[in-house]
Every structure is written in structure tokens, then in C-alpha cells.
Amino acid sequence: MNSAAPSDLPYLDAFPAPSHDAWRAAVDKVLKGADFEKRLVGRSADGIRIEPLYPAASPAARALRAEAERWHVAARLDHPGPKEAQALALADLEGGADTLTISSAGAQAARGYGLVADDVSALDTALDGVMLDLIRLRLDPAPQGRINALLLAALIEKRGHAPAELSVEFGLDPIGVFAGLGSLAVSWPEVGRRLAETIRAIKDRGFSGPFITVDSRPYHEAGASEAQELGAALATAVAYLRALEAQGLTLAEARDTLAFTLVADTDEFLTVAKFRAARLLWNRIQQACGLAPKPARIHAETAWRSLTRRDPHVNLLRGTVAAFSAGVGGADSLTVQPFTAALGLPDAFARRVARNTQLILLEESNLWRVADPAAGAGGFEALTQALCEQGWLAFQEIERQSEGDLRGIVAGLANGSVQKTLAGQRAARMKVVATRREPITGTSEFPHIREDAVAVLKVAPVARGERRPPGSLAERNQGEIIRSFVGGAGRADAQIAPGAALRADTLPSLRLAEPFEALRDKADALPQRPVVFLATLGSIADFTARAGFARNLFEAGGLAAPSGDGFATDGATDLDALVGAFRDSDAKLACLCGSDIAYAEEGAAAAEALAAAGATVWLAGRPAESEALNKAGISSFIFMGCDVVETLERAQAIASA
CATH class of the missing domain: 3.20.20.240 (Methylmalonyl-CoA mutase)
Structure with missing residues (x-):
């Protein structure tokens, strides 16, 4: 006779009990060789390790409220x-x-x-x-x-x-x-x-x-x-x-x-x-x-x-x-x-x-x-x-x-x-905010x-x-x-x-959004909102992801960054139409947005044409290894993990000059 206590959920007995090893094997299969620690393990501001999965635990001690009632x-x-x-x-x-x-x-x-x-x-x-x-x-x-x-x-x-x-x-x-x-x-x-x-x-x-x-x-x-x-x-x-x-x-x-x-x-x-x-x-x-x-x-x-x-x-x-x-x-x-x-x-x-x-x-x-x-x-x-x-x-x-x-x-x-200890922690947190590793929705x-x-x-x-x-x-x-x-x-x-x-030195009272708000306030105070021209390469499917990223980034600093259906004709970018649209935009800063293939095939020519039209040319993507792109006049890159606050300060200076 089985002396074990009956399960509160007997229908679960029909299924094998999941194990941590089985879960980890399934995760590794999905990661396809990517680093588990980098992808799924986080760290708090105090360096506390935050796992993606924990086993159930019994509290060593419980400190409860004096009154077990509504707060x-x-x-x-x-x-x-x-x-x-x-x-x-x-x-x-x-x-x-x-x-x-x-x-x-x-x-x-x-x-x-x-x-x-x-x-x-x-x-x-x-x-x-x-x-x-x-x-x-x-x-x-x-x-x-x-x-x-x-x-x-x-x-x-x-x-x-x-x-x-x-x-x-x-x-x-x-x-x-x-x-x-x-x-x-x-x-x-x-x-x-x-x-x-x-x-x-x-x-x-x-x-x-x-x-x-x-x-x-x-x-x-x-x-x-x-x-x-x-x-x-x-x-x-x-x-x-x-x-x-x-x-x-x-x-x-x-x-x-x-x-x-x-x-x-x-x-x-x-x-x-x-x-x-x-x-x-x-x-x-x-x-x-x-x-x-x-x-x-x-x-x-x-x-x-x-x-x-x-x-x-x-x-x-x-x-x-x-x-x-x-x-x-x-x-x-x-x-x-x-x-x-x-x-x-x-x-x-x-x-x-x-x-x-x-x-x-x-x-x-x-x-x-x-x-x-x-x-x-x-x-x-x-x-x-x-x-x-x-x-x-x-x-x-x-x-x-x-x-x-x-x-x-x-x-x-x-x-x-x-004050010194908090200043160090504050600087680290503001860097995380500036690089958008800690994003502020709406800001x-x-x-x-x-x-x-x-x-x-x-x-x-x-x-x-x-x-x-x-x-x-x-x-x-x-x-x-x-x-x-x-x-x-x-x-x-x-x-x-x-x-x-x-x-004593006073402790500052700060909100995390303040650096971005200062940029927005500065842009709003101008007679006309500064504009960044999104120079899209290839078809909509090719440039949508990076154009959306660029628009999101620039608008966080109060710069308008409109984009349309692009300038593709017969599978290639119409550079004359692209440059003409840039001139009509009254923008001074142009940001190339496209796929890696489009950058390799058309990026240098587009950058040269825009630079010849008077644009300061940036590119949405990490600094390219292509020497041709660098020589074509691209002066800066925007990418995930860049210092967005510093980038927007430079963009505002160019766009509003």
C-alpha cells in the first residue's frame, strides 16, 4: 500500500515532473549557442544576480505587519x-x-x-x-x-x-x-x-x-x-x-x-x-x-x-x-x-x-x-x-x-x-538611462x-x-x-x-528623465522644431526597422524625423529623388536607414550625394567596418547602446545651427 499522502492536484500525477535540467536543456536549444548569462541573467544596481527561474523556497523568517488588514x-x-x-x-x-x-x-x-x-x-x-x-x-x-x-x-x-x-x-x-x-x-x-x-x-x-x-x-x-x-x-x-x-x-x-x-x-x-x-x-x-x-x-x-x-x-x-x-x-x-x-x-x-x-x-x-x-x-x-x-x-x-x-x-x-557613494551610484544609473538600457517609456x-x-x-x-x-x-x-x-x-x-x-553637501533630488526632458525643452523653445532627414535606402521592408529606431531616438530629443515610403525604384534607391527630398526638407542632418545589404551596395553613394547637397550624414547602425562608408562622409553612427543623450545634444546642435 502506498503510504504517501494523496496529491492536492491528482491530475498532475499523469504528467512527468519537470526538472531544472530539462528546462535548461530546452532553453539552451532556443538560445542556439548564445551566452545564457548575458541573455537571461540580470544584475540589480547592487550587483544582485537575478535568475530567469527559481525553485520554490521556504522563508527563513517572516516579518509581518502589526495589523493584518488593509493598508x-x-x-x-x-x-x-x-x-x-x-x-x-x-x-x-x-x-x-x-x-x-x-x-x-x-x-x-x-x-x-x-x-x-x-x-x-x-x-x-x-x-x-x-x-x-x-x-x-x-x-x-x-x-x-x-x-x-x-x-x-x-x-x-x-x-x-x-x-x-x-x-x-x-x-x-x-x-x-x-x-x-x-x-x-x-x-x-x-x-x-x-x-x-x-x-x-x-x-x-x-x-x-x-x-x-x-x-x-x-x-x-x-x-x-x-x-x-x-x-x-x-x-x-x-x-x-x-x-x-x-x-x-x-x-x-x-x-x-x-x-x-x-x-x-x-x-x-x-x-x-x-x-x-x-x-x-x-x-x-x-x-x-x-x-x-x-x-x-x-x-x-x-x-x-x-x-x-x-x-x-x-x-x-x-x-x-x-x-x-x-x-x-x-x-x-x-x-x-x-x-x-x-x-x-x-x-x-x-x-x-x-x-x-x-x-x-x-x-x-x-x-x-x-x-x-x-x-x-x-x-x-x-x-x-x-x-x-x-x-x-x-x-x-x-x-x-x-x-x-x-x-x-x-x-x-x-x-x-x-554623498560620494550615492554620486557613484547615481552616475552609473544615469549612464544606463542615457544608453537606454533602462528605457523610460514616453521619454x-x-x-x-x-x-x-x-x-x-x-x-x-x-x-x-x-x-x-x-x-x-x-x-x-x-x-x-x-x-x-x-x-x-x-x-x-x-x-x-x-x-x-x-x-554637509546637500543630496540632490533628481528624476531619471531630466536629461531627456532638458533636450525636449530646448527643442520646443526654438522658433521651429529642428528636423532630421531619414534617408531611407531600398524598399519599405528593408528600411522600416532602422528608420523606426532612428525616428524614436531623434524624437526623444525633440527633433522631428518624418519618414515616408522611401525612394526605391526597380529594386534600387533613386538617389536623385533622395537628394531632392533632403533639399525640400530644410534639414541639415541626414541619417541613412537601411539594411546591411543596402549599406554595402548603396550606402557610400548615398552618403556622398547627401554630403554634396550640404548634409551632415549619419548612419543608423553600428560603426561600419566598410572603409568605403567611412570615406563617403558619414560622420557618426546611432545604434543600440550608444549614449543617446550625448548623441542628441550633437544632433540638436547640427539640426538647429
């Missing part, structure tokens, strides 16, 4: 005007959001806008009609984060809410602000003292926190890889643990003040693995501190650096992939960047689409109903483990940094080592040079005011400041003395 849908309160911000916030909440993130003016996440609320009255106006006991509130990290937190605490006190019944994340993050602005007004020990004092004052009023946000967005926007982002987040969290412990908090109390904000990017597999790895790594930190691990509270935001100004509707797809990945990876709450965010302050429509992206994933796809959907999938488990290892190494590298009395992430920012690939404009709110960016002298409340304890805010005092009354006790 929270967050919308940003970032309109400068309190009344206008209130109208947008109510629409977000009525439309399905259950979390508001207040981005004050000056916050990096506000992108030059942000709520201007200098007293409780203005903040009250922005949140008028919002039932604070029914939603979650978050503050985005920003300069003067202490004042923002105290103003919010004062508003809640003025409204008479019981703080213990509210969910408020106060968003204090002096390290993140230091990374983004490059200075701290006081020394790091003094920052720690003020941070602890602020937390105690708010906590004494009944708030449970979290009070500090460990924000990885500044590092991601400066070009960080997944492991580098994890390493920076861990190092920041440990720096806060040390600072608060030095001010008398226990490690458990310090740990409970922290929440995390991580970036969800457009690489689904790496994003899911990054969020899972973040929980596991934070558990390891807690264990190293002698604490029983508690689940990290993680807010996710879709990536700023992946957004584009050109063909912005593609951002809808980017946001969907990133939101899906954050949900599967186990985010507790999520902000989806509106698809027009890179163009200005998003309007109600763009905000609604951003909300609905999440609501569809929650209510129609039901992603939240599985605690850890990626568990057991070999690819996700392997990537999670690899990111744990690489993220820990990045964390250790930051922890080794020292600068005077500073250590860890603060020292790494002060001595420039963090570097498949551009639409006659796209219609999209709507954004007509709001001027908020000008940062000059640093004012310290206010009358600057040196008061935080509890007194809260009471003064309730009584009508404002931001200026609580500002500390201006200064820069600690300096």
Missing part, C-alpha cells in the same frame, strides 16, 4: 492656501483616502509648494471639517519640523480631542532635513536634546506617536540603490536610538518613537523584496539592542525619481506597478504620486486617479487579504535574502564613519562619504513630440523666507510653546536662532 490610503495636504488645501483634503477623504499627510512649505516632498500654516488658526482652516478621530494624520519631515509638530499638537488640544484616541505620526526627522538642506542650526547633541524634549512634551499630552520618521526618500532621490536605501534607513534609525538613549529614554521607548518611510519604485520584484527585507533588518537591529522585535511601521510612497514631465500619462502605469509592489511587500500605508506631480501642483482629477489606483488594488484585486503574498516564491525569497545581506553591508559601511565626535549617518553626511523610448498638455493647479511655488531672529518662545520648554500656540502665538514666536552648527 491605509494616504493623500497629501500640500496646497499653500489653507482654504484650498481643505477643499482638496475633504475630496480625498470623501473619495476613499483615510490618511492625510501634511506637507508643510519647505518639505522636500512638497516640491516647492506645501501648506503655509504659521499658526493654529491656519492649520485649523486647512483641517476644517476633517474628523481627526476617524482618520490618520501624518506630518512630512520638513525644516522646522519641531514647530510643525507642536502646532499640530496644539490644534488637537484646542479642538478638545483625546490624544490617545488619535493616530498621529509627527514626522520629526532632523537627519533627513540635514541630508536635504545641508545644515543643522545646532550641534548634533543639542539636536538630540531638543528632539527628546519635544517627544516628551507631546507624549505627556497623551499622544502615542510615532514621533520620528526615518525617511529614505532623500537617499533614493539622490540615486541610491535598494541596498543603499536600506542601509541609510537603518543607520538613521540607529542614530535616533543612540540620541534618545543619551537623553534618558530606554531603548524600548526610543524604538517606539520611530516609523519608516520607504520608496516604492517601478521594479516590482526589487520593491517587494526591499520592503520585506526592511522588516527583517529592523527586527535584527532590535534583537541586537536586546529588544523583543516589534513590527516596523512602514509608510510607502511611489518614486519621485521615476516620474516624467513628458507623456505624463505613463506615470499612471508607473504608479500602479509601484503601488502594487508596496502592497504586496507589506506597507502599512501608501501615497501614490499623482501622475502630474512632476509638472506642478496636482489638481483634483490627478489626485482622484492616484487614490483610485490604490482603491482598485484593495477592493477589486484584494491584495491586502494575504499577509505575505510573496512568501515561498523562490525569486522573491532569494531577492529578499540578498537585499538583507547587501543592505546590512551598506548599513555597516555607514556605521564605520566618524567625523570628530560624530559617528554613523550624521558623520557620513558631514564628511561627505554618503527616452516611444516619445510623443506632439503630446497635449495636462492640467495642473495654477499656484505659484512658495518662496522660502529669510531666517528671522529667534522668537520670544524659542528657549521655552515645549509644553509652554504648545500652550502659547493654543493661545494664538505663531511660528515666528518659536523659531530658534539662525545658524549652521553642522554643515
Whole structure:
């Protein structure tokens, strides 16, 4: 009698079990001698090997969310005007959001806008009609984060809410602000003292926190890889643990003040693995501190650096992939960047689409109903483990940094080592973008040079005011400041003395599409759009592939590159017709497009004829070995893997001269 347990899928017993060796043999047959490693094995920015196939795997450890329920849908309160911000916030909440993130003016996440609320009255106006006991509130990290937190605490006190019944994340993050602005007004020990004092004052009023946000967005926007982002987040969290412990908090109390904000990017597999790895790594930190691990509270935001100004509707797809990945990876709450965010302050429509992206994933796809959907999938488990290892190494590298009395992430920012590491990674990533090995749909690939404009709110960016002298409340304890805010005092009354006790080079906030967007902007600003003449050789079947490649490449830089049915007559190219069409086009740059056979038979003659007509002649294809083509006047080649940004800069200079 067979003692084996019956199969859950007995019909599969009728088929032989597939093996990895059989799969590999089938793949090698299809590859026909091509290199398996080059064709099918990828590498992440951290050098992590990405296989085409993984066996099933059991997770060594699982770090789950504290709450096995829907993630929270967050919308940003970032309109400068309190009344206008209130109208947008109510629409977000009525439309399905259950979390508001207040981005004050000056916050990096506000992108030059942000709520201007200098007293409780203005903040009250922005949140008028919002039932604070029914939603979650978050503050985005920003300069003067202490004042923002105290103003919010004062508003809640003025409204008479019981703080213990509210969910408020106060968003204090002096390290993140230091990374983004490059200075701290006081020394790091003094920052720690003020941070602890602020937390105690708010906590004494009944708030449970979290009070500090460990924000990885500044590092991601400066070009960080997944492991580098994890390493920076861990190092920041440990720096806060040390600072608060030095001010008398226990490690458990310090740990409970922290929440995390991580970036969800457009690489689904790496994003899911990054969020899972973040929980596991934070558990390891807690264990190293002698604490029983508690689940990290993680807010996710879709990536700023992946957004584009050109063909912005593609951002809808980017946001969907990133939101899906954050949900599967186990985010507790999520902000989806509106698809027009890179163009200005998003309007109600763009905000609604951003909300609905999440609501569809929650209510129609039901992603939240599985605690850890990626568990057991070999690819996700392997990537999670690899990111744990690489993220820990990045964390250790930051922890080794020292600068005077500073250590860890603060020292790494002060001595420039963090900036140097990210600069190297950023340069490598931008090279991949420039060569289109990492294509940007709608920008570097498949551009639409006659796209219609999209709507954004007509709001001027908020000008940062000059640093004012310290206010009358600057040196008061935080509890007194809260009471003064309730009584009508404002931001200026609580500002500390201006200064820069600690300096660092600022981390840039960049989007990957910017080099191509700059080329498009330059072309659009010309009185007439520059044109490249596609000099097609042979029949349509002969030149279509390379003509399409050339048009796609040139239009990525804003140059028009029209092509027609060609100039073939009786199986050969009519060079007189070709040259005549070039003269009629008013173009200065001509690009030969055809098959290898056409290049060999007609390329040299065509190049000579075009050059004689005044054209600068390029060729679509790799630099030819034919000496005749080189001698015929072809001055440059465009091909897969060339530096498209540099190529387009030269093309613009020729076409618009």
C-alpha cells in the first residue's frame, strides 16, 4: 500500500515532473549557442544576480505587519492656501483616502509648494471639517519640523480631542532635513536634546506617536540603490536610538518613537523584496539592542525619481506597478504620486486617479487579504535574502564613519562619504538611462513630440523666507510653546536662532528623465522644431526597422524625423529623388536607414550625394567596418547602446545651427 499522502492536484500525477535540467536543456536549444548569462541573467544596481527561474523556497523568517488588514490610503495636504488645501483634503477623504499627510512649505516632498500654516488658526482652516478621530494624520519631515509638530499638537488640544484616541505620526526627522538642506542650526547633541524634549512634551499630552520618521526618500532621490536605501534607513534609525538613549529614554521607548518611510519604485520584484527585507533588518537591529522585535511601521510612497514631465500619462502605469509592489511587500500605508506631480501642483482629477489606483488594488484585486503574498516564491525569497545581506553591508559601511565626535549617518553626511557613494551610484544609473538600457517609456523610448498638455493647479511655488531672529518662545520648554500656540502665538514666536552648527553637501533630488526632458525643452523653445532627414535606402521592408529606431531616438530629443515610403525604384534607391527630398526638407542632418545589404551596395553613394547637397550624414547602425562608408562622409553612427543623450545634444546642435 502506498503510504504517501494523496496529491492536492491528482491530475498532475499523469504528467512527468519537470526538472531544472530539462528546462535548461530546452532553453539552451532556443538560445542556439548564445551566452545564457548575458541573455537571461540580470544584475540589480547592487550587483544582485537575478535568475530567469527559481525553485520554490521556504522563508527563513517572516516579518509581518502589526495589523493584518488593509493598508491605509494616504493623500497629501500640500496646497499653500489653507482654504484650498481643505477643499482638496475633504475630496480625498470623501473619495476613499483615510490618511492625510501634511506637507508643510519647505518639505522636500512638497516640491516647492506645501501648506503655509504659521499658526493654529491656519492649520485649523486647512483641517476644517476633517474628523481627526476617524482618520490618520501624518506630518512630512520638513525644516522646522519641531514647530510643525507642536502646532499640530496644539490644534488637537484646542479642538478638545483625546490624544490617545488619535493616530498621529509627527514626522520629526532632523537627519533627513540635514541630508536635504545641508545644515543643522545646532550641534548634533543639542539636536538630540531638543528632539527628546519635544517627544516628551507631546507624549505627556497623551499622544502615542510615532514621533520620528526615518525617511529614505532623500537617499533614493539622490540615486541610491535598494541596498543603499536600506542601509541609510537603518543607520538613521540607529542614530535616533543612540540620541534618545543619551537623553534618558530606554531603548524600548526610543524604538517606539520611530516609523519608516520607504520608496516604492517601478521594479516590482526589487520593491517587494526591499520592503520585506526592511522588516527583517529592523527586527535584527532590535534583537541586537536586546529588544523583543516589534513590527516596523512602514509608510510607502511611489518614486519621485521615476516620474516624467513628458507623456505624463505613463506615470499612471508607473504608479500602479509601484503601488502594487508596496502592497504586496507589506506597507502599512501608501501615497501614490499623482501622475502630474512632476509638472506642478496636482489638481483634483490627478489626485482622484492616484487614490483610485490604490482603491482598485484593495477592493477589486484584494491584495491586502494575504499577509505575505510573496512568501515561498523562490525569486522573491532569494531577492529578499540578498537585499538583507547587501543592505546590512551598506548599513555597516555607514556605521564605520566618524567625523570628530560624530559617528554613523550624521558623520557620513558631514564628511561627505554618503554623498560620494550615492554620486557613484547615481552616475552609473544615469549612464544606463542615457544608453537606454533602462528605457523610460514616453521619454527616452516611444516619445510623443506632439503630446497635449495636462492640467495642473495654477499656484505659484512658495518662496522660502529669510531666517528671522529667534522668537520670544524659542528657549521655552515645549509644553509652554504648545500652550502659547493654543493661545494664538505663531511660528515666528518659536523659531530658534539662525545658524549652521553642522554643515554637509546637500543630496540632490533628481528624476531619471531630466536629461531627456532638458533636450525636449530646448527643442520646443526654438522658433521651429529642428528636423532630421531619414534617408531611407531600398524598399519599405528593408528600411522600416532602422528608420523606426532612428525616428524614436531623434524624437526623444525633440527633433522631428518624418519618414515616408522611401525612394526605391526597380529594386534600387533613386538617389536623385533622395537628394531632392533632403533639399525640400530644410534639414541639415541626414541619417541613412537601411539594411546591411543596402549599406554595402548603396550606402557610400548615398552618403556622398547627401554630403554634396550640404548634409551632415549619419548612419543608423553600428560603426561600419566598410572603409568605403567611412570615406563617403558619414560622420557618426546611432545604434543600440550608444549614449543617446550625448548623441542628441550633437544632433540638436547640427539640426538647429
